[in-house]
Amino acid sequence: MSVAVPSRTAISLACAAGLLPAAPAAALTADALWQAWQDQATESEQEITAAETSRDGDALTLSGVRSRVTYPDGSATVMLDRIVLTEQDDGSVTVDPSPVTRLTTEAAPEDGESSTTEIEIATTDLSLVARGQPPEIDYQVEAGGVDITLTSMTVDGEPVEVEAGATMTGLSGDYLVESGDGTGNPATTGQMSVDAVALAATGADDEGTGFSLEATYEDVAVESFGTGGLFGNADALVSRDVTAGGAYSYGATSSRFSVEGPEGGTLATQSEGGRSEYDLSDGNLTVDGAMRNMTFTAESPQLPGPPVEASIDEIATRFTFPLAPSDEQRDIALMLNLDGLTVDDQLWAMVDPQGILPRTPARLKLDLAGRMTLNEALSEIDPEDESAATFDSLTIRELELGFAGAELSGDGDLTFQAPSDDAAEPPEGTDDMIPAAPPMPEGQINLTLSGANALMDDLVTLGVLPEDQVMGARMMLGLFAESVGDDLLRSRIRLGPDGQVTANGQRIR
Numbered sequence: 001m002s003v004a005v006p007s008r009t010a011i012s013l014a015c016a017a018g019l020l021p022a023a024p025a026a027a028l029t030a031d032a033l034w035q036a037w038q039d040q041a042t043e044s045e046q047e048i049t050a051a052e053t054s055r056d057g058d059a060l061t062l063s064g065v066r067s068r069v070t071y072p073d074g075s076a077t078v079m080l081d082r083i084v085l086t087e088q089d090d091g092s093v094t095v096d097p098s099p100v101t102r103l104t105t106e107a108a109p110e111d112g113e114s115s116t117t118e119i120e121i122a123t124t125d126l127s128l129v130a131r132g133q134p135p136e137i138d139y140q141v142e143a144g145g146v147d148i149t150l151t152s153m154t155v156d157g158e159p160v161e162v163e164a165g166a167t168m169t170g171l172s173g174d175y176l177v178e179s180g181d182g183t184g185n186p187a188t189t190g191q192m193s194v195d196a197v198a199l200a201a202t203g204a205d206d207e208g209t210g211f212s213l214e215a216t217y218e219d220v221a222v223e224s225f226g227t228g229g230l231f232g233n234a235d236a237l238v239s240r241d242v243t244a245g246g247a248y249s250y251g252a253t254s255s256r257f258s259v260e261g262p263e264g265g266t267l268a269t270q271s272e273g274g275r276s277e278y279d280l281s282d283g284n285l286t287v288d289g290a291m292r293n294m295t296f297t298a299e300s301p302q303l304p305g306p307p308v309e310a311s312i313d314e315i316a317t318r319f320t321f322p323l324a325p326s327d328e329q330r331d332i333a334l335m336l337n338l339d340g341l342t343v344d345d346q347l348w349a350m351v352d353p354q355g356i357l358p359r360t361p362a363r364l365k366l367d368l369a370g371r372m373t374l375n376e377a378l379s380e381i382d383p384e385d386e387s388a389a390t391f392d393s394l395t396i397r398e399l400e401l402g403f404a405g406a407e408l409s410g411d412g413d414l415t416f417q418a419p420s421d422d423a424a425e426p427p428e429g430t431d432d433m434i435p436a437a438p439p440m441p442e443g444q445i446n447l448t449l450s451g452a453n454a455l456m457d458d459l460v461t462l463g464v465l466p467e468d469q470v471m472g473a474r475m476m477l478g479l480f481a482e483s484v485g486d487d488l489l490r491s492r493i494r495l496g497p498d499g500q501v502t503a504n505g506q507r508i509r
Helices: 002-015 030-043 234-238 345-351 452-462 467-480
Strands: 046-056 059-071 074-087 093-097 100-107 115-124 127-133 136-155 162-178 187-204 210-227 243-250 253-259 265-271 273-281 284-299 308-322 330-343 362-374 389-403 406-416 441-450 482-485 488-495 501-503
Touching: 030 046, 030 059, 030 074, 030 093, 284 330, 308 345, 389 441, 406 452, 452 467, 467 488
Parallel strands: none
Antiparallel strands: 046 059, 059 074, 074 093, 074 100, 093 127, 100 115, 115 136, 127 136, 136 162, 162 187, 187 210, 210 243, 210 253, 243 273, 253 265, 265 284, 273 284, 284 308, 308 330, 330 362, 362 389, 389 406, 406 441, 441 488, 482 488, 488 501
16 A cells, blocks of 8 residues: 555645646646646546746746545545746756645545545655646656655544654656547556655554554555546446556565554564556456565464464465446456465464474465356445346366365366346245345366375374364265375365256265
């Protein structure tokens, strides 16, 4: 979340509204730049105004600048005391905003708490240059530092006890706004790099229990693009006419979260870095991200002894999901990969002091893909309405789970029949219709399990499981799986169209 701040900060500093833009050779004038901001605000259903404008030679001063964007449940307003636009001999215009930008956000959802947040953004050694001709203008920004401070927050009119802020150093970037898709909405492309980001927050919950958070990121890089009037338009998220995307990456990170009191504690993390990418096109959203070589350190009054440590080689996630309704089947996907999870000997000693269990790194990978039909916009779906979305097919591309020497792997393909619209007649003496049964899956799931018997033996030796429970577990495995090697089991689960379920050809339902 923090790495998304630099690009938006640069935008608000550039024109106090997030309205930025490519660069022809003709000279850009200060008046043309100011008019371009106003035109782009109108096209994006925003507003930007100045209480007063004045000319002094090559400089145009905008005083009392205010930019506002409204949402269905709230608004965001950016205010600056002044912005000075100065025409240069090379045909560019320098943009010199006042050192402090004030941002106010208000939210008033129909069902939920209302809130108001006020933020100040202060810059040092800022250089912001605009080049081009409206509607295509390119902005280049550099800043020695940016400090973002939460000055106040209220929820339902009551002040919230919290202090929060972020500091960024060594910013540089470029932001381009072009004429766009021909509908009046600009197309934007941006990139930003930040040498370091530091976050800090302290506060207390409703019961007065204090907390604190500190985090740092190094070598942050952000890229983004978008068309179709995405900014300030909530409906655009569920439109197939919008295209947007981006990526961010970062180097070494660290964080520390603490909660006071006897039931509190501290969790500290470090990582070598990570990356994230997103793409919104044709009504589908895809997000792909990963972090590498993370370590966790936890300590609490409830944990005896020294801090507990764990590490993981990689955490990776990816999902694809439709946002816009359509009569067509759409792709869906979900991937989760937790690779190389280990814990320190102290934690192992608490559960396995004799060292009976293999202490190989644990791992989990689940990779799913499928097709679904989304009948309503995702933002408007009622969770209890089963007709809002229907699954058409699901493929288990990969399943891997490894722990303490046991390994489970699998794959499979399932299809779902279209749900019936026919509801059953109500029971005699009632008026309640019985809903139609949900669609039953049909297909096959293949599973392979190795090392399970050895793990159960180790758990009996350790005293975690009694022998009679292990015997019951082995009998259950015998119903669902067949032995194909030394402590190696295989199962083929078949789901028939009539709800019949078989395992290795034997009917179990």
